Amino acid sequence: MNxxxxxxxxxxxxSERKLSDSDHTLDRASADAVLDEINERAVEEALLAxxxxxxxVTALCMGPERATEAIRKALSMGADKAVHLSDxxxxxxxxxxxxxALAKVVGTLESVDMIIAGNESTDGRxxxxxxxxxxxxxxxxxxxxxxxxxxxxxxTIERExxxxxxxxxxxxxxxxxxxxxxxxxxxxxxxxxxxxKKKPVSTLTLADAGIDAGEVGLSGALTQMVSSAxxxxxxxxxxxxxxxxGGTRIVEFLSGKNLV
Amino acid sequence: xxxxxxxxxxxATDLLNxxxxxxxxELAPEAARAEETGNFPHEKFELLGEAGLxxxxxxxxxxxxxxxxxxxxxxxxxxxxxxxxxxxxLSVHTxxxxxxxxxxxxxxxxxxxxxxxxxxxxxxxxxxxxxxGSDAGALRTRAERNGxxxxxxxxxxxxxxxxxxxFYTLMARTSEDEISCLxxxxxxxxxxxxxxxxxxxLTGSPTTELVLDGAPVAAERLxxxxxxxxxxxxxxxxxxxxxxxxxxxxxxxxxxxxxxxxARQRTQFGRSIIRFQGLEFMIADMEAAVHSARATYLDAAxxxxxxxxxxxxxxxxxxxxxxxxxxxxxxxxxxxxxAGYTTDFPxxxxxxxxKVLQIFEGTNQIQRMVIGRDLAGA
Numbered sequence: 001m002n003x004x005x006x007x008x009x010x011x012x013x014x015s016e017r018k019l020s021d022s023d024h025t026l027d028r029a030s031a032d033a034v035l036d037e038i039n040e041r042a043v044e045e046a047l048l049a050x051x052x053x054x055x056x057v058t059a060l061c062m063g064p065e066r067a068t069e070a071i072r073k074a075l076s077m078g079a080d081k082a083v084h085l086s087d088x089x090x091x092x093x094x095x096x097x098x099x100x101a102l103a104k105v106v107g108t109l110e111s112v113d114m115i116i117a118g119n120e121s122t123d124g125r126x127x128x129x130x131x132x133x134x135x136x137x138x139x140x141x142x143x144x145x146x147x148x149x150x151x152x153x154x155x156t157i158e159r160e161x162x163x164x165x166x167x168x169x170x171x172x173x174x175x176x177x178x179x180x181x182x183x184x185x186x187x188x189x190x191x192x193x194x195x196x197k198k199k200p201v202s203t204l205t206l207a208d209a210g211i212d213a214g215e216v217g218l219s220g221a222l223t224q225m226v227s228s229a230x231x232x233x234x235x236x237x238x239x240x241x242x243x244x245x246g247g248t249r250i251v252e253f254l255s256g257k258n259l260v
Numbered sequence: 261x262x263x264x265x266x267x268x269x270x271x272a273t274d275l276l277n278x279x280x281x282x283x284x285x286e287l288a289p290e291a292a293r294a295e296e297t298g299n300f301p302h303e304k305f306e307l308l309g310e311a312g313l314x315x316x317x318x319x320x321x322x323x324x325x326x327x328x329x330x331x332x333x334x335x336x337x338x339x340x341x342x343x344x345x346x347x348x349x350l351s352v353h354t355x356x357x358x359x360x361x362x363x364x365x366x367x368x369x370x371x372x373x374x375x376x377x378x379x380x381x382x383x384x385x386x387x388x389x390x391x392x393g394s395d396a397g398a399l400r401t402r403a404e405r406n407g408x409x410x411x412x413x414x415x416x417x418x419x420x421x422x423x424x425x426x427f428y429t430l431m432a433r434t435s436e437d438e439i440s441c442l443x444x445x446x447x448x449x450x451x452x453x454x455x456x457x458x459x460x461x462l463t464g465s466p467t468t469e470l471v472l473d474g475a476p477v478a479a480e481r482l483x484x485x486x487x488x489x490x491x492x493x494x495x496x497x498x499x500x501x502x503x504x505x506x507x508x509x510x511x512x513x514x515x516x517x518x519x520x521x522x523a524r525q526r527t528q529f530g531r532s533i534i535r536f537q538g539l540e541f542m543i544a545d546m547e548a549a550v551h552s553a554r555a556t557y558l559d560a561a562x563x564x565x566x567x568x569x570x571x572x573x574x575x576x577x578x579x580x581x582x583x584x585x586x587x588x589x590x591x592x593x594x595x596x597x598x599a600g601y602t603t604d605f606p607x608x609x610x611x612x613x614x615k616v617l618q619i620f621e622g623t624n625q626i627q628r629m630v631i632g633r634d635l636a637g638a
Contacts, residue, residue, distance in 0.1 A: 014284070015262070032262055034277075072274055187282060190312025190325045193274045 001055030001150070003046040004106060005079065006117040006129070007039040009063050009070035013122050023218060024225035025092050026123055028064065035070035038118030040077070040185035042178050045148055046116050047078045047186070053150055056080045058109065062090065062101055068201070075196035076188035082201040083109070089206055092218030095124070099132030101216050104209045106137060112173055114155060119144050119177040130177035140170035146181040261517050263554075265334060272331040278311060279335045283342035291343040292606060295464045298456075300424055302382075304346050305353075308339075309379015314353060318361050322369055323377040329499075329561040333506035337554070340510030344613045345464035347510055349382070351503030352420045355621075356383030356429040358496040359441050363484030371480075372443060376427065384425035385500075386416040386444075386470055387493050393418075394626050396431075397490055401472065403432035403442060409479040410434070410442065412450075412472045418620065422468025423453030429496075430470075431489045439489035443481045450475035461612035500621050501574045502564065505557040505581035508617045512550045512585040515592035515610045519543060522596050522605075539595060546588045553581035572634040579627040582617035589614040 011017045011031035020027040046057045059074035059082040061067050071082045085105050093101065106112055115134075120127030134141030145157035146165070156169040157176060188196075206213050214220050240249050254260040262280070267273045286307060294301055308314050316332040318324030332354075340347025357376050360368060375381050392399040401414025412432050419428070426446045434440040444451065454469040484492050520543060523534035533539050560573035589611040593600035600607045618624045 069273070069277070072270065073277070076274060076278075187307075187311050188274070188278055189310060190271075190275065190316075193271050193278065196274070197270065 001049060001053040002058070002109075002111055002113050003049060003055065004058045004060050004109065004112050004115045005039070005042050005046045005074065006102065006115065006133075007043065007059045007061045007070055007074050008036045008118075008121050008123075009033050009061070009067040010036045010121055010123040013037075017123070018230075019225075019228045023092060024228045025218070028066070033066060033069065035073040036118060036121050036123075038121065038178070038180060039070075039074070041180060041182050042116045042118050043074050043077050043079060044183045044185040045176075045178055048183070049114070049148070049150055050078075055113070058083060058112075060102065060105060061085070062093075062098060062105075064091075071201060072193075072196050073188065075199045075201075076192040077186060078192060079199075081199055084201055084203045085206075085209060085211075086203055087206045089213050089217045092221060093216045094221035094223045095126040095128045096132060096222050097216040097220050099129050099136055101206075101209070101211050102129070102133050103136040104211045105204060106133075108204070108209055114172055115139075115175045116148075117175065117177045119179050130175050134175035137173075137175070140174045141177075142168050142170055142174055143177040145176050145178045148176060148178070148182065261520065263337075263513060267331070267334075268328075269331075272327070272334075275313075275316075275325075275327070275331060275335060276338065279313065279338045282307065282311060282313075283338050287339065287342035287346055291345070291464070292603075292609065294343075295345065295462075295609060296603070298463050300465055301343075301346060302424065304343070305349065305382055306380065308346070308350065312379070313339075314350065314379045315357070315377035317354065318357060318373075318377055322361075322373040328565040329502060330558060330565055333502060333557060333561050336503055336506040337510040337513070340507040341514045342510075343464075344507065344511055344610075345462050347507045348462060348504075349421065349465055351500065351507055352385055353383045354503060355496050355500035356385045356425075356427070358499055359429055359483045359492045360443060362495065363441070363488070363492050364443075368443075368480065368483065372427075381426035382421055382424065384419050384421040384428045385496070386419055386428045386430040388418045389415060390417055394623060396493065397439070399431060399433065399439065401430075401432040403434050403440060403477065405434065408476065409481065410477045412442065412444070412475045412477055414472055416470040416472070418457075419453070419468050419470045420465060420620075422456070422466055422470055424466060428470065429483075431493050434486045434489075438487035439493075440486045441483040441489040441492045442477050443483055444475070444477055445481075448475045448477065459616070461609065461614075461616055497621055498571045498574050499564070501578040501627075502557060502560055502570075504617060504621050505553070505560070505574070505577035508578075508581035508585035508614070509550060509554045509557060511610055511614055511617070512546075512553065512581075512588040515585075515589040515607055515614075516543070516546045516550050518605065518607050518610075519546065519592040519595040522599070533595075542591055542595065546591055549584040549588050553577075553584040556580045572631055575622070575627040575630040575634075578622065579624050579631070582614070582624060585614040585617055586611075 012034045015031040018027045018030050050057050057079040059079040061071050062085040117130040131141050142157045144159050146160040147158045149156050153172050159166045159168045315324040316327040320326045389399045403410040403412045428444040430442050430444045450473045452471045456466040456468050526533045557577040560570050560577045563570040592607040
């Protein structure tokens with residue numbers, strides 16, 4: 001069972017996140033950068049599958065040079081090796097371009113049985129890359145998994161969305177995206193940290209992976225951010241003084257929001 | 261506000277990232293409640309042990325991580341920022357392992373160090389006695405030689421982890437003139453921890469007297485030969501004081517972070533209170549105290565890592581950092597005003613936790629004595 005886990009470095013959700021003024025892309029330098037929490041769960045799920053069925057876990061990351069820290073975290077948790085697609089021409093790549101680039105890199109890897117990704121990153125939040133990647137590879141997509149099980153060459157997930165829970169099954173190879181309910185990721189350990197330093201990380205440029213520079217980057221993006229503004233500060237809540245009509249006024253408030 | 265650190269290696273960077281994850285997700289959310297109810301967080305030490313954080317400065321051959329003090333202390337600082345009981349506990353555990361690491365024989369290290377550093381056992385340090393606090397050399401606990409080893413009788417006090425520790429690094433008198441260091445198993449018959457002291461802070465961790473009544477300790481548990489106990493104890497304290505300095509900086513940083521967040525958000529007279537110079541300067545002084553204290557312990561740690569003498573510098577760091585923690589936590593309560601005096605915010609707890617830092621592992625008066633005597637060439 002050879003599993004590729006997609007990992008992304010994102011600004012820490014605990015720090016202040018900003019967009020750059022010039023091109024409305026994420027200002028990656030202004031915040032602490034971490035391995036996205038949802039990716040920790042994706043790595044955990046891959047490690048559990050490996051522990052149960054054998055094989056190898058490869059972390060695949062597209063991102064600037066600084067993303068090596070996020071890659072090291074995946075390796076220190078227990079992934080066996082990593083591939084880092086890093087090229088300045090990737091700056092500003094949108095979801096479609098990202099999926100195209102990742103599909104090319106997956107094509108350079110030998111015998112991949114399954115790709116596990118987070119369902120959406122905490123920065124871009126398009127939530128589209130796993131499905132797009134499956135489409136480009138011609139593989140089945142099993143998205144929003146809250147549980148995953150493997151049986152021979154079949155993968156089954158419980159897919160949980162606002163619409164409810166469904167059981168989805170597919171033949172491998174397949175792409176699975178996981179939600180935050182899938183598991184509790186393990187912490188790395190000092191031993192894992194030291195082991196990670198010796199694990200192979202291959203760094204690829206666009207040319208190495210055979211990616212057409214015209215399909216990625218800001219210029220290749222099919223979507224464009226034309227303006228951005230910081231979210232308005234939270235407004236103070238509305239205070240209702242109960243003058244004997246408290247119950248009525250609460251119902252009025254709730255029905256005004258279409259909640260009752 | 262995350263502290264920006266200059267770290268020398270990728271493993272130090274990764275260790276600090278791991279520590280911050282654990283501190284943020286596992287320690288900080290539970291600290292206030294556990295301190296209020298007095299529940300010792302045994303499982304948190306298990307977690308730190310599994311992550312390999314309970315044995316950072318010790319040799320890899322025995323299950324340690326062989327990390328420089330500079331890295332270990334910054335890990336300790338981050339943990340203390342999230343939960344002081346756990347930070348102080350880690351520092352005490354590390355100090356309790358020190359005599360065996362430095363003065364034990366190969367056979368002794370082979371036998372006990374693995375489990376002490378493995379993360380599933382917790383240590384305590386038993387030096388003080390009711391009549392021997394700052395004057396540690398006046399201790400009266402006796403270890404009387406008999407056939408199989410020693411029978412230990414006496415009363416130790418102010419034992420952090422008393423009753424919950426798996427082993428005690430204990431100093432006792434093997435003759436009228438000689439103090440010796442013994443590694444005592446926590447389950448030794450005749451060894452009993454008294455009921456915990458009622459303290460103003462660090463209430464999540466028991467501090468007790470330890471009563472020994474003819475407790476049998478095998479001869480092979482003598483560390484460093486008879487008569488070397490006081491020297492070993494003082495050497496361990498040199499390194500232990502660096503740990504306390506790091507704990508103090510972590511606590512002060514936590515208080516500063518709270519004060520800063522509050523002072524930015526709280527408005528009076530139509531503006532954030534941090535825009536009033538009275539508070540702005542107060543917070544600037546807090547930052548200066550935290551920053552200089554951190555620089556002081558890091559300098560002492562680098563001396564230790566470089567193999568230079570560092571006892572005086574460790575005392576300076578302990579003195580500077582713990583006085584800074586007392587001042588910064590007190591001022592944090594002031595910045596928060598009435599809110600700071602309530603248990604709705606953690607700063608009143610920080611202030612209570614800071615006080616003991618000026619007292620244990622050598623009072624700050626003793627630190628001045630150590631510094632002064634070293635300068636005088638005594």
